[in-house]
Amino acid sequence: MAPLPATPSNRTLTGMERAAAIMLALGETHGAPLWAQLDELEVRELSAAMSTLGPVDPGVVEDLLVNFVGSMSSTSGLVGNVDSTERLLTQLLPKERVNQIMEEIRGPAGRTMWEKLSNVQEQVLASYLKNEYPQTVAVVLSRLRAEQAARVLAIFPDDFALDVVRRMLAMESVQKDILERIEQTLRSEFMSGLSQSSKQDPHEQMAEIFNSFDRQTEARFLSKLEEAAKESADRIKQLMFTFDDLGKLDSAGVQTLLRDAPRDKLAVALKGASQTMRDFFMGNMSSRASKMLLDDIEAMGPVRLRDVDEAQSILVNLAKDLAASGQISIVKSKGEDELVY
Template sequence: MSDARALRGPQKAAVLMLALGEENSARLFARMHEDEIRDLSAAMAQLGTISASVVEAVCEEFSTHLGKAGHLIGSFESTERLLLKTLPRERVAQIMEEIRGPAGRTMWEKLGNVNETVLANYLKNEYPQTVAVVLTKVKPDHAARVLSILPDGFAMEVVMRMLRMENVQKEALEGVERTLKAEFMSNLARSTRRDAHEMMAEIFNGLDRQAESRILAALEERNLEAAERIRSLMFTFEDLRRLDPAGLQVLLRSVEKERLTLGLKGAAEDMRELFYRNMTERAGKLLREDIAALGPVRLKDVDEAQAAIVATAKDLAAQGQIQLSEGKDDMLVE
């Protein structure tokens, strides 16, 4: 191949992947969908010999387009518009549904990931026969939770139809699936889009403190309101002050001793005292000695230990074992 203008999109992508080398290409492949990997691999395998001038032209075209991009805003709408330029409308609709809707490749897998209360509130307005079909297609434990939320009389109608149900005709099943896609899943996707600030708060929680401070400071200069919103949604190691004594003691029992020691090594003295006060006198004394014996430690290691302790606290809260307050108004004063 000696003319870059003759290359189609997949072929240009294949040239770029080969030019990047095995290590960089592998990292990109790891972020792709199976269909994308298959299409791109096929294009790479069929390229043949590519002249150096073509490789250079493709790389230059890529860098030129990237340089022209300027300020970018990624959204569902911009993604859909881009896909519609290269893919059939039906395929785009399928891809966008997978992006927006609950996790799962098939409609029935997606329904299995929908909150049972949300699903029951939708199904209670459908025909009992339709609900019976749906509940036979999701996992039994999920079907049981949905059934328990439906009104008693309606639930019994559904149960009777499930008992009498034989093999559902393919056309009828496809009809139910189309209705669910068009009415329920599309509305659910629009109503459950994540708040961008909440998503960024989770990302910022995963940063080390130097990167967090640097990026938040830069964001404050560009958009103070957004920075403050993200900061208010973040849950950090310092926010463990909000735990009541009982919750803090549950956390102490759940965290590995070595991780607690390292995490508190980099904490403020009043934060350490908070933990000491919720331990026995002997355990607190031993922890003080362990911290003192550590000597100098890397800030990165401290950040990782504190992040792990926060993650444990969040897990315990999700299990209902401790209560994480939602903001400063809920903090306890001793």
């Protein structure tokens, strides 16, 4: 393997990069007393800098460690990356703490707990926070982006939201130990549970894929799967949400759906639907609106099955979006269990 190219000796390192290079050069034996003096935030920031440092020229290392020039004069440089950082931290810190730090460095959801929260859906975050003490919720929301905090507040019951707002207005600087306890609670209770719950059942994932098929492709795959693994095929069919499942919406739900549904797509979707589904939708419309829709359906003539599938899929996806935002509730194909999006 070819050696890594060294950085120029005149490379300008930031203060945090200089500290990272020194800690990497000191290693476990000489660095342990220094690590023990750092607080949680300093460890995270220094670890992040170490993981992205890259190759460092030997001359730069020697300049940084001038007090150790005798022992460092023969050094061949060092490389700061994620793996070397984790190896060093493992020798110095408890495993749980190392895992937390490295998760923040590697994780796509953000380097800090607060950045991770910014990637959580507001409905999910609000469901968790509504069971917490209002003062804790006020601290959490004060650390989020204004637009995200606003969306979470809008989901809370009015009295609870108002209490939180008042506490945010009266809030002074939060003590470091209190903030750290809240972060630890969020990490151990909320983010950990969220990570476990986000592991999707493969049957659920496949049901979503089948929902995206056109009718002929769906039938072909289900037929083959029933021959090879009937139990899995039955499970997928139970989990699939189809156009006919819209018939299980309550009156308020279907009216919400009709309010947002494109009229032309609704007409095409019902053109290829059963009479039961036509009656269901039109029964939730005014007499004038249902007559206009029926006229549109009768006037369009023959419609390709592919266009019907596409229009029905649009309505199904719209229903899922409305369910995800908490505006309607929908149920599965063959059961009474509510789908939570």
